[in-house]
Amino acid sequence: MAYTYHQADTCLRCHICGGWRPVPETCPGCGDPAFKFTGFGTQRVEIALKRCFPQAQVLRMDADVTARKNSHDELLAVFKSGRADILIGTQMIAKGLDFPNVTLVGVLAADASLHMPDFRAAERTYQLLAQVSGRAGRAELPGEVYVQTFSPDHPAVRAAASDEGFAPFAAAELAERRAGGYPPYTHLACVTFKGPDEAKVRFVAESVERGLRRALAGTNVLLSEACPAPLAKAKDHYRYQLLLRAPTARAITRPLCALLAKTRLAPDVALAIDVDALSLM
Incomplete structure:
Protein backbone atom coordinates (compact mmCIF):
# COMPACT_ATOMS: atom_id res chain seq x y z
CA MET A 1 0.00 0.00 0.00
CA ALA A 2 1.43 3.36 -1.03
CA TYR A 3 2.21 6.04 1.52
CA THR A 4 0.84 9.56 1.09
CA TYR A 5 2.98 12.66 1.53
CA HIS A 6 1.62 15.11 4.11
CA GLN A 7 3.08 18.56 3.76
CA ALA A 8 1.85 19.84 7.13
CA ASP A 9 4.10 17.51 9.14
CA THR A 10 6.48 16.58 6.28
CA CYS A 11 6.10 12.84 6.58
CA LEU A 12 4.69 9.87 4.68
CA ARG A 13 1.52 8.36 6.15
CA CYS A 14 -0.47 5.23 5.44
CA HIS A 15 -4.21 5.95 5.31
CA ILE A 16 -5.02 2.31 6.08
CA CYS A 17 -3.08 1.52 9.24
CA GLY A 18 -2.05 5.03 10.34
CA GLY A 19 1.65 4.25 10.17
CA TRP A 20 4.15 6.90 9.13
CA ARG A 21 7.78 7.31 8.13
CA PRO A 22 10.07 10.26 7.38
CA VAL A 23 10.38 11.57 3.85
CA PRO A 24 13.42 9.99 2.12
CA GLU A 25 16.19 12.34 1.05
CA THR A 26 16.70 10.44 -2.20
CA CYS A 27 14.47 8.40 -4.50
CA PRO A 28 14.07 4.90 -2.95
CA GLY A 29 14.16 3.39 -6.43
CA CYS A 30 17.20 4.98 -8.06
CA GLY A 31 18.84 7.04 -5.35
CA ASP A 32 18.48 10.32 -7.22
CA PRO A 33 18.05 13.28 -4.81
CA ALA A 34 16.28 15.34 -7.50
CA PHE A 35 12.77 13.95 -7.25
CA LYS A 36 9.41 15.54 -6.53
CA PHE A 37 6.00 14.42 -5.33
CA THR A 38 3.21 14.05 -7.84
CA GLY A 39 -0.54 13.50 -7.61
CA PHE A 40 -3.10 15.78 -6.05
CA GLY A 41 -4.50 15.13 -2.64
CA THR A 42 -6.67 17.67 -0.88
CA GLN A 43 -3.61 19.48 0.46
CA ARG A 44 -2.18 20.03 -3.02
CA VAL A 45 -5.57 21.22 -4.29
CA GLU A 46 -5.78 23.63 -1.36
CA ILE A 47 -2.35 25.09 -2.18
CA ALA A 48 -3.24 25.48 -5.86
CA LEU A 49 -6.56 27.18 -5.11
CA LYS A 50 -5.00 29.63 -2.67
CA ARG A 51 -2.44 30.50 -5.34
CA CYS A 52 -5.13 31.03 -7.98
CA PHE A 53 -7.62 32.81 -5.69
CA PRO A 54 -5.55 34.59 -3.02
CA GLN A 55 -8.53 36.61 -1.77
CA ALA A 56 -10.78 33.59 -1.23
CA GLN A 57 -11.26 31.83 2.09
CA VAL A 58 -10.57 28.13 1.47
CA LEU A 59 -11.65 25.29 3.75
CA ARG A 60 -10.33 21.72 3.51
CA MET A 61 -12.30 18.76 4.84
CA ASP A 62 -10.65 15.35 4.94
CA ALA A 63 -9.71 12.69 7.47
CA ASP A 64 -6.73 14.72 8.70
CA VAL A 65 -8.61 17.90 9.61
CA THR A 66 -11.75 16.19 10.95
CA ALA A 67 -10.01 13.88 13.42
CA ARG A 68 -10.95 16.13 16.35
CA LYS A 69 -14.40 15.72 17.88
CA ASN A 70 -17.05 18.05 16.38
CA SER A 71 -14.56 19.43 13.81
CA HIS A 72 -16.72 18.09 10.95
CA ASP A 73 -19.79 20.06 12.07
CA GLU A 74 -17.72 23.15 12.84
CA LEU A 75 -16.21 23.28 9.35
CA LEU A 76 -19.59 22.82 7.69
CA ALA A 77 -21.07 25.58 9.84
CA VAL A 78 -18.31 27.97 8.77
CA PHE A 79 -18.92 27.20 5.10
CA LYS A 80 -22.71 27.37 5.35
CA SER A 81 -22.54 30.76 7.07
CA GLY A 82 -20.59 32.21 4.15
CA ARG A 83 -17.37 32.77 6.11
CA ALA A 84 -15.56 30.56 3.56
CA ASP A 85 -15.77 30.76 -0.21
CA ILE A 86 -14.42 27.36 -1.32
CA LEU A 87 -14.78 23.96 0.31
CA ILE A 88 -12.36 21.18 -0.68
CA GLY A 89 -13.07 17.66 0.44
CA THR A 90 -12.96 13.96 -0.14
CA GLN A 91 -16.06 11.83 -0.67
CA MET A 92 -17.31 12.84 2.77
CA ILE A 93 -18.75 16.03 1.23
CA ALA A 94 -20.32 14.26 -1.73
CA LYS A 95 -23.75 13.69 -0.22
CA GLY A 96 -26.12 14.73 2.49
CA LEU A 97 -25.17 18.42 2.44
CA ASP A 98 -27.50 21.25 1.50
CA PHE A 99 -25.90 24.63 0.83
CA PRO A 100 -28.30 26.96 -1.04
CA ASN A 101 -25.47 29.37 -1.91
CA VAL A 102 -23.33 26.76 -3.73
CA THR A 103 -23.55 27.24 -7.49
CA LEU A 104 -20.36 25.58 -8.70
CA VAL A 105 -19.01 22.09 -8.06
CA GLY A 106 -15.82 20.57 -9.44
CA VAL A 107 -14.87 16.89 -9.36
CA LEU A 108 -11.18 16.01 -9.72
CA ALA A 109 -10.09 12.58 -10.98
CA ALA A 110 -13.70 11.51 -11.24
CA ASP A 111 -12.76 8.14 -12.66
CA ALA A 112 -10.39 7.14 -9.84
CA SER A 113 -13.05 4.79 -8.49
CA LEU A 114 -13.87 3.61 -12.02
CA HIS A 115 -10.77 1.46 -12.29
CA MET A 116 -10.99 -0.25 -8.92
CA PRO A 117 -10.95 -4.08 -9.19
CA ASP A 118 -14.62 -4.41 -8.25
CA PHE A 119 -17.57 -5.26 -10.49
CA ARG A 120 -19.51 -2.40 -8.85
CA ALA A 121 -16.91 0.22 -9.87
CA ALA A 122 -19.06 1.77 -12.63
CA GLU A 123 -22.13 1.87 -10.38
CA ARG A 124 -20.22 3.56 -7.57
CA THR A 125 -18.67 6.08 -9.94
CA TYR A 126 -22.11 7.01 -11.25
CA GLN A 127 -23.45 7.35 -7.71
CA LEU A 128 -20.56 9.60 -6.68
CA LEU A 129 -20.89 11.89 -9.70
CA ALA A 130 -24.66 12.13 -9.33
CA GLN A 131 -24.39 12.89 -5.62
CA VAL A 132 -21.68 15.50 -6.02
CA SER A 133 -23.52 17.15 -8.89
CA GLY A 134 -26.54 17.48 -6.66
CA ARG A 135 -24.65 19.82 -4.33
CA ALA A 136 -24.82 22.68 -6.87
CA GLY A 137 -27.87 24.79 -7.68
CA ARG A 138 -30.08 23.50 -4.87
CA ALA A 139 -31.91 26.82 -4.46
CA GLU A 140 -33.11 29.46 -6.91
CA LEU A 141 -29.67 30.07 -8.38
CA PRO A 142 -28.60 27.78 -11.25
CA GLY A 143 -25.71 25.43 -10.70
CA GLU A 144 -22.74 24.27 -12.77
CA VAL A 145 -20.67 21.10 -12.47
CA TYR A 146 -17.21 20.51 -13.94
CA VAL A 147 -15.87 16.96 -14.07
CA GLN A 148 -12.22 16.06 -14.68
CA THR A 149 -11.85 12.58 -16.13
CA PHE A 150 -9.51 10.51 -18.29
CA SER A 151 -12.50 8.39 -19.39
CA PRO A 152 -15.08 10.87 -20.70
CA ASP A 153 -16.72 8.23 -22.91
CA HIS A 154 -17.25 5.65 -20.17
CA PRO A 155 -20.97 4.84 -19.74
CA ALA A 156 -20.93 5.79 -16.05
CA VAL A 157 -19.45 9.21 -16.73
CA ARG A 158 -21.68 9.88 -19.74
CA ALA A 159 -24.77 8.78 -17.82
CA ALA A 160 -23.98 11.08 -14.90
CA ALA A 161 -23.53 13.99 -17.32
CA SER A 162 -26.77 13.33 -19.22
CA ASP A 163 -30.37 14.25 -18.43
CA GLU A 164 -31.64 10.70 -18.95
CA GLY A 165 -31.42 9.72 -15.30
CA PHE A 166 -30.41 6.43 -13.70
CA ALA A 167 -32.68 4.00 -15.57
CA PRO A 168 -30.76 3.74 -18.90
CA PHE A 169 -27.43 3.34 -17.12
CA ALA A 170 -28.88 0.71 -14.77
CA ALA A 171 -30.32 -1.27 -17.68
CA ALA A 172 -26.96 -1.40 -19.48
CA GLU A 173 -25.06 -2.20 -16.29
CA LEU A 174 -27.46 -5.01 -15.36
CA ALA A 175 -27.16 -6.51 -18.83
CA GLU A 176 -23.37 -6.66 -18.43
CA ARG A 177 -23.65 -8.27 -15.02
CA ARG A 178 -26.10 -10.86 -16.27
CA ALA A 179 -23.74 -11.76 -19.12
CA GLY A 180 -20.77 -11.96 -16.76
CA GLY A 181 -22.55 -13.89 -14.03
CA TYR A 182 -22.31 -11.23 -11.34
CA PRO A 183 -24.81 -10.06 -8.67
CA PRO A 184 -27.70 -9.50 -8.59
CA TYR A 185 -27.98 -12.53 -10.91
CA THR A 186 -25.69 -14.66 -8.77
Whole structure:
Protein backbone atom coordinates (compact mmCIF):
# COMPACT_ATOMS: atom_id res chain seq x y z
CA MET A 1 0.00 0.00 0.00
CA ALA A 2 1.43 3.36 -1.03
CA TYR A 3 2.21 6.04 1.52
CA THR A 4 0.84 9.56 1.09
CA TYR A 5 2.98 12.66 1.53
CA HIS A 6 1.62 15.11 4.11
CA GLN A 7 3.08 18.56 3.76
CA ALA A 8 1.85 19.84 7.13
CA ASP A 9 4.10 17.51 9.14
CA THR A 10 6.48 16.58 6.28
CA CYS A 11 6.10 12.84 6.58
CA LEU A 12 4.69 9.87 4.68
CA ARG A 13 1.52 8.36 6.15
CA CYS A 14 -0.47 5.23 5.44
CA HIS A 15 -4.21 5.95 5.31
CA ILE A 16 -5.02 2.31 6.08
CA CYS A 17 -3.08 1.52 9.24
CA GLY A 18 -2.05 5.03 10.34
CA GLY A 19 1.65 4.25 10.17
CA TRP A 20 4.15 6.90 9.13
CA ARG A 21 7.78 7.31 8.13
CA PRO A 22 10.07 10.26 7.38
CA VAL A 23 10.38 11.57 3.85
CA PRO A 24 13.42 9.99 2.12
CA GLU A 25 16.19 12.34 1.05
CA THR A 26 16.70 10.44 -2.20
CA CYS A 27 14.47 8.40 -4.50
CA PRO A 28 14.07 4.90 -2.95
CA GLY A 29 14.16 3.39 -6.43
CA CYS A 30 17.20 4.98 -8.06
CA GLY A 31 18.84 7.04 -5.35
CA ASP A 32 18.48 10.32 -7.22
CA PRO A 33 18.05 13.28 -4.81
CA ALA A 34 16.28 15.34 -7.50
CA PHE A 35 12.77 13.95 -7.25
CA LYS A 36 9.41 15.54 -6.53
CA PHE A 37 6.00 14.42 -5.33
CA THR A 38 3.21 14.05 -7.84
CA GLY A 39 -0.54 13.50 -7.61
CA PHE A 40 -3.10 15.78 -6.05
CA GLY A 41 -4.50 15.13 -2.64
CA THR A 42 -6.67 17.67 -0.88
CA GLN A 43 -3.61 19.48 0.46
CA ARG A 44 -2.18 20.03 -3.02
CA VAL A 45 -5.57 21.22 -4.29
CA GLU A 46 -5.78 23.63 -1.36
CA ILE A 47 -2.35 25.09 -2.18
CA ALA A 48 -3.24 25.48 -5.86
CA LEU A 49 -6.56 27.18 -5.11
CA LYS A 50 -5.00 29.63 -2.67
CA ARG A 51 -2.44 30.50 -5.34
CA CYS A 52 -5.13 31.03 -7.98
CA PHE A 53 -7.62 32.81 -5.69
CA PRO A 54 -5.55 34.59 -3.02
CA GLN A 55 -8.53 36.61 -1.77
CA ALA A 56 -10.78 33.59 -1.23
CA GLN A 57 -11.26 31.83 2.09
CA VAL A 58 -10.57 28.13 1.47
CA LEU A 59 -11.65 25.29 3.75
CA ARG A 60 -10.33 21.72 3.51
CA MET A 61 -12.30 18.76 4.84
CA ASP A 62 -10.65 15.35 4.94
CA ALA A 63 -9.71 12.69 7.47
CA ASP A 64 -6.73 14.72 8.70
CA VAL A 65 -8.61 17.90 9.61
CA THR A 66 -11.75 16.19 10.95
CA ALA A 67 -10.01 13.88 13.42
CA ARG A 68 -10.95 16.13 16.35
CA LYS A 69 -14.40 15.72 17.88
CA ASN A 70 -17.05 18.05 16.38
CA SER A 71 -14.56 19.43 13.81
CA HIS A 72 -16.72 18.09 10.95
CA ASP A 73 -19.79 20.06 12.07
CA GLU A 74 -17.72 23.15 12.84
CA LEU A 75 -16.21 23.28 9.35
CA LEU A 76 -19.59 22.82 7.69
CA ALA A 77 -21.07 25.58 9.84
CA VAL A 78 -18.31 27.97 8.77
CA PHE A 79 -18.92 27.20 5.10
CA LYS A 80 -22.71 27.37 5.35
CA SER A 81 -22.54 30.76 7.07
CA GLY A 82 -20.59 32.21 4.15
CA ARG A 83 -17.37 32.77 6.11
CA ALA A 84 -15.56 30.56 3.56
CA ASP A 85 -15.77 30.76 -0.21
CA ILE A 86 -14.42 27.36 -1.32
CA LEU A 87 -14.78 23.96 0.31
CA ILE A 88 -12.36 21.18 -0.68
CA GLY A 89 -13.07 17.66 0.44
CA THR A 90 -12.96 13.96 -0.14
CA GLN A 91 -16.06 11.83 -0.67
CA MET A 92 -17.31 12.84 2.77
CA ILE A 93 -18.75 16.03 1.23
CA ALA A 94 -20.32 14.26 -1.73
CA LYS A 95 -23.75 13.69 -0.22
CA GLY A 96 -26.12 14.73 2.49
CA LEU A 97 -25.17 18.42 2.44
CA ASP A 98 -27.50 21.25 1.50
CA PHE A 99 -25.90 24.63 0.83
CA PRO A 100 -28.30 26.96 -1.04
CA ASN A 101 -25.47 29.37 -1.91
CA VAL A 102 -23.33 26.76 -3.73
CA THR A 103 -23.55 27.24 -7.49
CA LEU A 104 -20.36 25.58 -8.70
CA VAL A 105 -19.01 22.09 -8.06
CA GLY A 106 -15.82 20.57 -9.44
CA VAL A 107 -14.87 16.89 -9.36
CA LEU A 108 -11.18 16.01 -9.72
CA ALA A 109 -10.09 12.58 -10.98
CA ALA A 110 -13.70 11.51 -11.24
CA ASP A 111 -12.76 8.14 -12.66
CA ALA A 112 -10.39 7.14 -9.84
CA SER A 113 -13.05 4.79 -8.49
CA LEU A 114 -13.87 3.61 -12.02
CA HIS A 115 -10.77 1.46 -12.29
CA MET A 116 -10.99 -0.25 -8.92
CA PRO A 117 -10.95 -4.08 -9.19
CA ASP A 118 -14.62 -4.41 -8.25
CA PHE A 119 -17.57 -5.26 -10.49
CA ARG A 120 -19.51 -2.40 -8.85
CA ALA A 121 -16.91 0.22 -9.87
CA ALA A 122 -19.06 1.77 -12.63
CA GLU A 123 -22.13 1.87 -10.38
CA ARG A 124 -20.22 3.56 -7.57
CA THR A 125 -18.67 6.08 -9.94
CA TYR A 126 -22.11 7.01 -11.25
CA GLN A 127 -23.45 7.35 -7.71
CA LEU A 128 -20.56 9.60 -6.68
CA LEU A 129 -20.89 11.89 -9.70
CA ALA A 130 -24.66 12.13 -9.33
CA GLN A 131 -24.39 12.89 -5.62
CA VAL A 132 -21.68 15.50 -6.02
CA SER A 133 -23.52 17.15 -8.89
CA GLY A 134 -26.54 17.48 -6.66
CA ARG A 135 -24.65 19.82 -4.33
CA ALA A 136 -24.82 22.68 -6.87
CA GLY A 137 -27.87 24.79 -7.68
CA ARG A 138 -30.08 23.50 -4.87
CA ALA A 139 -31.91 26.82 -4.46
CA GLU A 140 -33.11 29.46 -6.91
CA LEU A 141 -29.67 30.07 -8.38
CA PRO A 142 -28.60 27.78 -11.25
CA GLY A 143 -25.71 25.43 -10.70
CA GLU A 144 -22.74 24.27 -12.77
CA VAL A 145 -20.67 21.10 -12.47
CA TYR A 146 -17.21 20.51 -13.94
CA VAL A 147 -15.87 16.96 -14.07
CA GLN A 148 -12.22 16.06 -14.68
CA THR A 149 -11.85 12.58 -16.13
CA PHE A 150 -9.51 10.51 -18.29
CA SER A 151 -12.50 8.39 -19.39
CA PRO A 152 -15.08 10.87 -20.70
CA ASP A 153 -16.72 8.23 -22.91
CA HIS A 154 -17.25 5.65 -20.17
CA PRO A 155 -20.97 4.84 -19.74
CA ALA A 156 -20.93 5.79 -16.05
CA VAL A 157 -19.45 9.21 -16.73
CA ARG A 158 -21.68 9.88 -19.74
CA ALA A 159 -24.77 8.78 -17.82
CA ALA A 160 -23.98 11.08 -14.90
CA ALA A 161 -23.53 13.99 -17.32
CA SER A 162 -26.77 13.33 -19.22
CA ASP A 163 -30.37 14.25 -18.43
CA GLU A 164 -31.64 10.70 -18.95
CA GLY A 165 -31.42 9.72 -15.30
CA PHE A 166 -30.41 6.43 -13.70
CA ALA A 167 -32.68 4.00 -15.57
CA PRO A 168 -30.76 3.74 -18.90
CA PHE A 169 -27.43 3.34 -17.12
CA ALA A 170 -28.88 0.71 -14.77
CA ALA A 171 -30.32 -1.27 -17.68
CA ALA A 172 -26.96 -1.40 -19.48
CA GLU A 173 -25.06 -2.20 -16.29
CA LEU A 174 -27.46 -5.01 -15.36
CA ALA A 175 -27.16 -6.51 -18.83
CA GLU A 176 -23.37 -6.66 -18.43
CA ARG A 177 -23.65 -8.27 -15.02
CA ARG A 178 -26.10 -10.86 -16.27
CA ALA A 179 -23.74 -11.76 -19.12
CA GLY A 180 -20.77 -11.96 -16.76
CA GLY A 181 -22.55 -13.89 -14.03
CA TYR A 182 -22.31 -11.23 -11.34
CA PRO A 183 -24.81 -10.06 -8.67
CA PRO A 184 -27.70 -9.50 -8.59
CA TYR A 185 -27.98 -12.53 -10.91
CA THR A 186 -25.69 -14.66 -8.77
CA HIS A 187 -24.55 -14.81 -5.18
CA LEU A 188 -20.94 -13.93 -4.50
CA ALA A 189 -18.77 -14.89 -1.53
CA CYS A 190 -15.39 -13.38 -0.80
CA VAL A 191 -13.00 -15.49 1.29
CA THR A 192 -10.10 -13.43 2.67
CA PHE A 193 -6.96 -14.88 4.23
CA LYS A 194 -4.59 -12.64 6.16
CA GLY A 195 -1.48 -12.95 8.28
CA PRO A 196 1.98 -11.45 8.92
CA ASP A 197 3.84 -14.02 6.79
CA GLU A 198 2.97 -13.72 3.09
CA ALA A 199 4.27 -17.17 2.20
CA LYS A 200 2.02 -18.80 4.80
CA VAL A 201 -1.00 -16.77 3.75
CA ARG A 202 -0.48 -17.68 0.10
CA PHE A 203 0.05 -21.37 0.96
CA VAL A 204 -3.18 -21.55 3.00
CA ALA A 205 -5.17 -19.71 0.32
CA GLU A 206 -3.89 -21.98 -2.43
CA SER A 207 -4.51 -25.10 -0.32
CA VAL A 208 -8.12 -24.06 0.28
CA GLU A 209 -8.49 -23.30 -3.42
CA ARG A 210 -7.31 -26.80 -4.38
CA GLY A 211 -9.69 -28.38 -1.88
CA LEU A 212 -12.60 -26.33 -3.18
CA ARG A 213 -11.87 -27.21 -6.80
CA ARG A 214 -12.15 -30.89 -5.93
CA ALA A 215 -15.33 -30.33 -3.91
CA LEU A 216 -16.95 -28.14 -6.59
CA ALA A 217 -16.14 -30.35 -9.57
CA GLY A 218 -19.27 -30.86 -11.64
CA THR A 219 -21.22 -28.07 -9.92
CA ASN A 220 -22.26 -24.66 -11.25
CA VAL A 221 -20.15 -22.77 -8.70
CA LEU A 222 -17.48 -20.51 -10.23
CA LEU A 223 -14.23 -20.30 -8.26
CA SER A 224 -11.44 -17.78 -8.81
CA GLU A 225 -7.76 -18.41 -8.31
CA ALA A 226 -6.19 -17.55 -4.96
CA CYS A 227 -4.53 -14.18 -5.47
CA PRO A 228 -3.51 -11.07 -3.52
CA ALA A 229 -6.46 -8.92 -2.49
CA PRO A 230 -6.81 -5.47 -4.11
CA LEU A 231 -5.64 -4.13 -0.75
CA ALA A 232 -2.76 -6.60 -0.59
CA LYS A 233 -1.32 -5.50 2.75
CA ALA A 234 -2.81 -3.59 5.68
CA LYS A 235 -1.62 -3.19 9.27
CA ASP A 236 1.38 -5.46 8.65
CA HIS A 237 -0.85 -8.30 7.42
CA TYR A 238 -0.77 -9.74 3.91
CA ARG A 239 -4.15 -10.47 2.36
CA TYR A 240 -5.19 -13.07 -0.23
CA GLN A 241 -8.67 -13.74 -1.62
CA LEU A 242 -10.88 -16.35 -3.24
CA LEU A 243 -14.15 -15.43 -4.94
CA LEU A 244 -17.02 -17.87 -5.41
CA ARG A 245 -20.15 -17.24 -7.50
CA ALA A 246 -23.26 -19.41 -7.75
CA PRO A 247 -27.03 -19.12 -8.34
CA THR A 248 -27.71 -19.71 -4.61
CA ALA A 249 -25.76 -18.84 -1.47
CA ARG A 250 -26.24 -22.39 -0.19
CA ALA A 251 -24.37 -23.79 -3.19
CA ILE A 252 -21.36 -21.80 -1.97
CA THR A 253 -21.59 -22.10 1.80
CA ARG A 254 -22.23 -25.86 2.07
CA PRO A 255 -19.03 -27.08 0.35
CA LEU A 256 -17.03 -24.18 1.78
CA CYS A 257 -18.04 -24.89 5.37
CA ALA A 258 -17.57 -28.64 4.90
CA LEU A 259 -14.03 -28.11 3.64
CA LEU A 260 -13.06 -25.64 6.34
CA ALA A 261 -14.41 -27.95 9.06
CA LYS A 262 -11.70 -30.47 8.23
CA THR A 263 -8.94 -28.01 7.30
CA ARG A 264 -6.34 -26.87 9.81
CA LEU A 265 -5.17 -23.34 9.14
CA ALA A 266 -1.75 -22.06 10.12
CA PRO A 267 -2.01 -20.56 13.63
CA ASP A 268 -1.12 -17.04 12.45
CA VAL A 269 -3.38 -17.04 9.38
CA ALA A 270 -6.93 -15.73 9.85
CA LEU A 271 -9.84 -16.33 7.50
CA ALA A 272 -13.00 -14.30 6.91
CA ILE A 273 -16.00 -15.21 4.75
CA ASP A 274 -18.24 -12.47 3.37
CA VAL A 275 -21.34 -13.81 1.61
CA ASP A 276 -23.01 -11.37 -0.78
CA ALA A 277 -20.04 -9.10 -0.21
CA LEU A 278 -20.61 -5.38 -0.70
CA SER A 279 -16.91 -4.68 -1.16
CA LEU A 280 -14.11 -6.78 -2.64
CA MET A 281 -11.28 -4.69 -1.22
